[in-house]
Amino acid sequence: MSGYKGANFNDRREAAANARKTMLEKFRAQPAPDDPAVVAQREERLKIAAAREARAAERRRAREAELARKAAEEAARKAEAEARKAEEAAEALRAKAAAVELAAQQKAARDARYAARKARR
Numbered sequence: 001m002s003g004y005k006g007a008n009f010n011d012r013r014e015a016a017a018n019a020r021k022t023m024l025e026k027f028r029a030q031p032a033p034d035d036p037a038v039v040a041q042r043e044e045r046l047k048i049a050a051a052r053e054a055r056a057a058e059r060r061r062a063r064e065a066e067l068a069r070k071a072a073e074e075a076a077r078k079a080e081a082e083a084r085k086a087e088e089a090a091e092a093l094r095a096k097a098a099a100v101e102l103a104a105q106q107k108a109a110r111d112a113r114y115a116a117r118k119a120r121r
Helices: 009-029 037-118
Strands: none
Touching: none
């Protein structure tokens, strides 16, 4: 089995020169910026970018509308809960007032019985 023979300096220098030459030819083969094909391609890219931006703006508007709708629902839910809590508080106050009224009536009846008993003696 023979050993690996690496490229010597001249081979590496020629390979590098060929690579530079190939890159230069590739660069020179590119069309000019004012070439109709390049202009058409640039315009197509601009149209695609504009359409992409329009879709992104539409998604943003939809997301903002959804957030606004959720915020309105949350506000309505909170207002409904506050109204329910206020109604419950008012009902509790009415119940307490009724209990106080009943206690006052019972005391008046008890006092009347007591006074009638005193009057009989």
